[in-house]
Amino acid sequence: MPRDTWLLFRHQLRLTLGGWFGLVFGVLQPVLNLVLFGPLLGTYLGHDSWQVFVPGVLIQLSLLSPGLAGFGILFDARFGVLERLRVTPASRLALLLGRVLTNTVVLLGQAVLVIAVGAAFGFRVPVAGLLIGLALLVPLAAGLAALSYAFALTLRRQELFAPLSSTFVVPMLLLSGALLPMSAAPGWLDAVSRATPFRYGVEALRAAFAGRYASGTLTAGLAVSVVFAVAALTIGTRTFTRRHS
Amino acid sequence: MDHVIEARGLAKSFAGADAVRGVDLTVRAGEIVGFLGPNGAGKTTTLRMLTTLLRPTAGTATVAGHDLIADPAGVRRRIGYVAQGGSTNPSCTALQELVLQARLYRTPDAPARSRDLLAEFDLADRPIGSMSGGQRRRLDIALGVVHRPAVVFLDEPTTGLDPQSRSALWDHVRRLRDRHGTTVFLTTHYLDEADALCDRVLIIDRGRVVEEGSPEELKARLGGDVVTLEISGDVPHARSALAGLASVREVRVTGRTLRLTVAPGDRILIELTRALDAAGVEPLSIQHTRPTLDDVFLALTDREAAARAA
Numbered sequence: 389m390p391r392d393t394w395l396l397f398r399h400q401l402r403l404t405l406g407g408w409f410g411l412v413f414g415v416l417q418p419v420l421n422l423v424l425f426g427p428l429l430g431t432y433l434g435h436d437s438w439q440v441f442v443p444g445v446l447i448q449l450s451l452l453s454p455g456l457a458g459f460g461i462l463f464d465a466r467f468g469v470l471e472r473l474r475v476t477p478a479s480r481l482a483l484l485l486g487r488v489l490t491n492t493v494v495l496l497g498q499a500v501l502v503i504a505v506g507a508a509f510g511f512r513v514p515v516a517g518l519l520i521g522l523a524l525l526v527p528l529a530a531g532l533a534a535l536s537y538a539f540a541l542t543l544r545r546q547e548l549f550a551p552l553s554s555t556f557v558v559p560m561l562l563l564s565g566a567l568l569p570m571s572a573a574p575g576w577l578d579a580v581s582r583a584t585p586f587r588y589g590v591e592a593l594r595a596a597f598a599g600r601y602a603s604g605t606l607t608a609g610l611a612v613s614v615v616f617a618v619a620a621l622t623i624g625t626r627t628f629t630r631r632h633s
Numbered sequence: 634m635d636h637v638i639e640a641r642g643l644a645k646s647f648a649g650a651d652a653v654r655g656v657d658l659t660v661r662a663g664e665i666v667g668f669l670g671p672n673g674a675g676k677t678t679t680l681r682m683l684t685t686l687l688r689p690t691a692g693t694a695t696v697a698g699h700d701l702i703a704d705p706a707g708v709r710r711r712i713g714y715v716a717q718g719g720s721t722n723p724s725c726t727a728l729q730e731l732v733l734q735a736r737l738y739r740t741p742d743a744p745a746r747s748r749d750l751l752a753e754f755d756l757a758d759r760p761i762g763s764m765s766g767g768q769r770r771r772l773d774i775a776l777g778v779v780h781r782p783a784v785v786f787l788d789e790p791t792t793g794l795d796p797q798s799r800s801a802l803w804d805h806v807r808r809l810r811d812r813h814g815t816t817v818f819l820t821t822h823y824l825d826e827a828d829a830l831c832d833r834v835l836i837i838d839r840g841r842v843v844e845e846g847s848p849e850e851l852k853a854r855l856g857g858d859v860v861t862l863e864i865s866g867d868v869p870h871a872r873s874a875l876a877g878l879a880s881v882r883e884v885r886v887t888g889r890t891l892r893l894t895v896a897p898g899d900r901i902l903i904e905l906t907r908a909l910d911a912a913g914v915e916p917l918s919i920q921h922t923r924p925t926l927d928d929v930f931l932a933l934t935d936r937e938a939a940a941r942a943a
């Protein structure tokens with residue numbers, strides 16, 4: 389199983405990196421957000437606006453990139469690649485995990501790029517905080533990608549996948565407080581926001597980047613991310629293996 | 634192990650609709666067997682069950698020595714499957730797909746094996762999106778046999794290909810069996826394909842195997858030979874002279890032309906001309922044609938329709 393996962397990961401990763409077009413456009417929106425929206429935010433939040441905004445953009449990236457991962461498997465299903473792989477002895481779990489691993493690694497690459505662009509604008513982060521922050525993105529991205537694959541294989545309709553996924557991902561993004569801090573929200577909105585895992589991700593990321601490693605916020609964020617990943621991967625693998633018995 | 638595929642009562646229904654209704658099959662090692670039937674007959678569904686992709690609603694099967702239900706992983710290791718709609722990512726190159734496939738089967742020296750297959754199937758390592766339909770189909774088959782399976786399942790291997798690509802592909806399929814002893818189980822809705830390629834043909838219609846035999850046997854049993862005669866004189870008289878012969882099964886008359894369905898045999902023309910001589914009838918022309926599988930198919934569907942009407 390680990391060997392098959394590794395083989396499929398390498399194959400998928402090479403394909404993804406070969407398709408530079410998709411890769412660049414995947415990261416373009418968050419970077420544009422940073423460039424066109426970030427400076428404006430400075431007027432409201434003062435000089436440390438980048439410290440608030442860069443973690444938000446990273447969460448935006450983590451929602452958009454793995455959240456639409458399922459699109460790729462529908463493409464493979466349409467071309468018969470998925471069925472071909474299913475007749476090989478490769479473990480069913482590896483067929484899913486190889487892809488999830490690719491999405492996670494690609495996301496980490498994109499995140500580093502976003503941080504580099506942020507640094508050019510004056511965003512500063514301690515090395516330990518950076519590493520903790522990137523580690524925090526891993527379970528969020530992996531869990532979301534697994535859910536996205538499960539959803540795509542249940543839906544099986546390429547033309548419906550993107551609109552339906554956006555209907556889920558965009559509210560998650562707004563509720564996470566990634567773009568504007570939830571501290572300004574009315575009570576009910578704050579409560580709804582606290583029911584979504586990405587809210588904790590954003591806050592933990594901000595804590596890590598600010599060097600507040602001992603804070604409860606960081607611990608809570610890591611715990612929520614890991615619980616989310618375990619639940620999502622369980623649902624993902626169940627759906628995947630059931631559809632692929 | 635002489636029987637590579639042995640299926641009993643294989644059936645599949647989708648939401649109450651029966652796609653396959655109790656198929657029995659036996660395929661021996663080294664055979665090329667054709668599953669012939671019109672669209673919607675249940676060919677793909679049967680193949681997807683035999684290749685572990687679909688769980689049968691009923692029935693049992695042993696494929697390449699492993700039980701389909703109890704040991705699907707064992708079946709997968711020993712079979713190859715080439716799906717009807719293709720199996721490759723257009724943005725990959727041929728070699729990328731072959732090497733991945735070879736590694737997933739743990740084939741020793743995957744890159745070398747992949748390059749051998751490119752040569753064997755007359756392919757270059759190009760992006761798959763830039764390949765012709767025939768090249769892509771050959772790559773599909775190469776992917777299905779990377780691991781030298783005991784049996785390869787081909788679902789409509791030549792549908793949509795031009796005549797040259799079709800006959801090139803047939804050569805490759807024959808070579809798989811002749812050189813490597815691979816058992817081939819293919820589906821087709823082309824009678825000429827079954828005729829050209831298969832040692833044995835199973836005809837499937839509405840989810841059931843309705844006839845089985847070598848192409849020759851089927852033609853002899855169901856088609857019969859056809860003799861077309863043109864008569865100058867008394868047509869009804871000629872008709873009654875010929876209809877009485879033991880080897881004549883059926884006579885149809887259109888104008889001055891008699892179309893006879895006869896038992897296959899080399900002496901049939903001599904017999905017919907003698908009978909016409911004795912009756913004092915002069916034939917203007919006489920033509921003897923061997924049946925095609927098309928005739929078999931028509932005869933079968935006529936028979937089925939008659940059985941349903943009764």
Ligand SMILES: Nc1ncnc2c1ncn2[C@@H]1O[C@H](COP(=O)(O)OP(=O)(O)O)[C@@H](O)[C@H]1O
Nearest residue numbers: 647651652670671672673674675676677678679
């Ligand atoms: N996944 C499915 N869901 C519902 N019906 C199906 C499905 N697959 C096939 N069928 C039906 O089963 C019958 C046999 O289909 P198929 O095996 O694809 O035929 P063939 O390959 O001989 O053209 C058809 O009536 C088809 O509509």
Ligand SMILES: [Mg+2]
Nearest residue numbers: 676677678717
């Ligand atoms: Mg079919």
